[in-house]
Amino acid sequence: MPVPLFDTTTALEPLRERIDAAIAEVVAARRFILGPSVAAFEEELARYCGTRHAVGVANGTDAITIALRSMGVGPGDDVIVPSFTFYATAEAVPATGARPVFCDVDPDTYCITAETVAAALTPATKAVVAVHLFGNLAPVAAIEALGVPVLEDAAQAAGTRSAAGRAGALGRAATFSFFPSKNLGCFGDGGAITTDDDAVAEQARMLRFHGSHDKVTYEHVGYNSRLDELQAAILRVQLPSLDSWSDGRRAAARHYEQAGLGELVSLPVAGDGCEPAWHLYVVRSERVDELAAGLPKHAIGCKSYYRLPVHRQPAMRAFAGGVQLPVTDAVASTHLALPMSPVLSAAQAAEVVAAVRAVLG
Numbered sequence: 001m002p003v004p005l006f007d008t009t010t011a012l013e014p015l016r017e018r019i020d021a022a023i024a025e026v027v028a029a030r031r032f033i034l035g036p037s038v039a040a041f042e043e044e045l046a047r048y049c050g051t052r053h054a055v056g057v058a059n060g061t062d063a064i065t066i067a068l069r070s071m072g073v074g075p076g077d078d079v080i081v082p083s084f085t086f087y088a089t090a091e092a093v094p095a096t097g098a099r100p101v102f103c104d105v106d107p108d109t110y111c112i113t114a115e116t117v118a119a120a121l122t123p124a125t126k127a128v129v130a131v132h133l134f135g136n137l138a139p140v141a142a143i144e145a146l147g148v149p150v151l152e153d154a155a156q157a158a159g160t161r162s163a164a165g166r167a168g169a170l171g172r173a174a175t176f177s178f179f180p181s182k183n184l185g186c187f188g189d190g191g192a193i194t195t196d197d198d199a200v201a202e203q204a205r206m207l208r209f210h211g212s213h214d215k216v217t218y219e220h221v222g223y224n225s226r227l228d229e230l231q232a233a234i235l236r237v238q239l240p241s242l243d244s245w246s247d248g249r250r251a252a253a254r255h256y257e258q259a260g261l262g263e264l265v266s267l268p269v270a271g272d273g274c275e276p277a278w279h280l281y282v283v284r285s286e287r288v289d290e291l292a293a294g295l296p297k298h299a300i301g302c303k304s305y306y307r308l309p310v311h312r313q314p315a316m317r318a319f320a321g322g323v324q325l326p327v328t329d330a331v332a333s334t335h336l337a338l339p340m341s342p343v344l345s346a347a348q349a350a351e352v353v354a355a356v357r358a359v360l361g
């Protein structure tokens with residue numbers, strides 16, 4: 001039986017009728033922008049995360065730009081970001097006028113650490129974007145102890161929890177993406193900012209609507225970046241399932257461990273005190289090219305997502321300078337995502353592990 005890299009349909013099937021009804025309700029009400037569904041979803045997402053505020057925006061990339069600007073980041077500032085992440089994390093920084101400064105990651109968690117951030121601090125550092133990569137958790141408190149505010153990029157970490165709280169409730173502010181393949185995905189583009197900080201939330205609400213409070217006076221050059229009513233209505237139906245889907249992702253990781261995957265490749269290591277809602281299950285191997293070529297022959301989906309890390313991307317050349325990120329380069333050339341979803345069964349995990357064993361011989 002083929003095992004796909006991810007499965008975004010099976011877990012949604014039981015919700016299909018309620019999603020269709022929610023869409024029909026929005027269409028009947030003919031209120032599509034900043035109406036009751038967005039307001040209700042914002043309240044429910046904030047309650048879920050354990051924050052005072054959630055602000056819906058158009059996508060996870062805008063969420064980062066708007067959150068950074070709401071935290072006071074602008075021209076002349078530096079923002080520390082990982083290079084081993086989706087490109088958008090860094091791309092969102094120049095959009096504020098600030099400069100991205102790249103830092104390295106931990107080889108086991110794939111996330112930034114207080115040490116890698118400390119090595120990248122400059123006198124102009126105004127904020128750090130801590131990416132909770134693949135659903136793992138970056139050590140937000142340890143990074144904030146360096147004296148810089150943290151914006152969590154929780155695009156891949158909806159459903160991840162820790163002793164200190166959920167992803168999205170740990171830094172000055174946090175951002176989510178509801179791109180369809182994320183842990184909590186809508187039927188198009190969507191995003192949100194969560195925060196306990198009243199001023200950050202108010203700025204974000206203003207910036208997402210052209211820099212205006214009241215649609216009469218325009219105080220900032222802002223954005224047209226709203227989560228829309230249809231997407232919010234779809235997300236409202238799904239949010240109550242996020243914890244059980246996350247449990248499914250955690251169970252899938254345990255299935256891999258129990259099937260002996262750790263004897264064949266290096267497994268991802270959960271951050272301190274963290275229970276990751278694994279968005280992607282990313283292993284490491286020196287023989288990653290053989291695996292990437294061989295697994296599809298066994299009908300097993302796999303993908304190396306960030307082969308060319310962000311600091312080596314053409315558009316980031318002006319910001320990367322001569323920065324040396326040895327762990328990022330090593331992880332970029334040895335990582336491989338194996339199938340992961342809320343419904344990945346023990347039998348499927350065993351099939352993946354058998355295929356990995358067959359390829360590696």
Ligand SMILES: *Cc1c(COP(=O)(O)O)cnc(C)c1O
Pocket residue numbers: 059060061062085086088089131153155156176177178179189190191
């Ligand atoms: C998906 C993603 C984003 C961007 O989200 P969009 O909704 O696609 O704009 C940002 N950061 C990370 C880590 C992501 O995975």
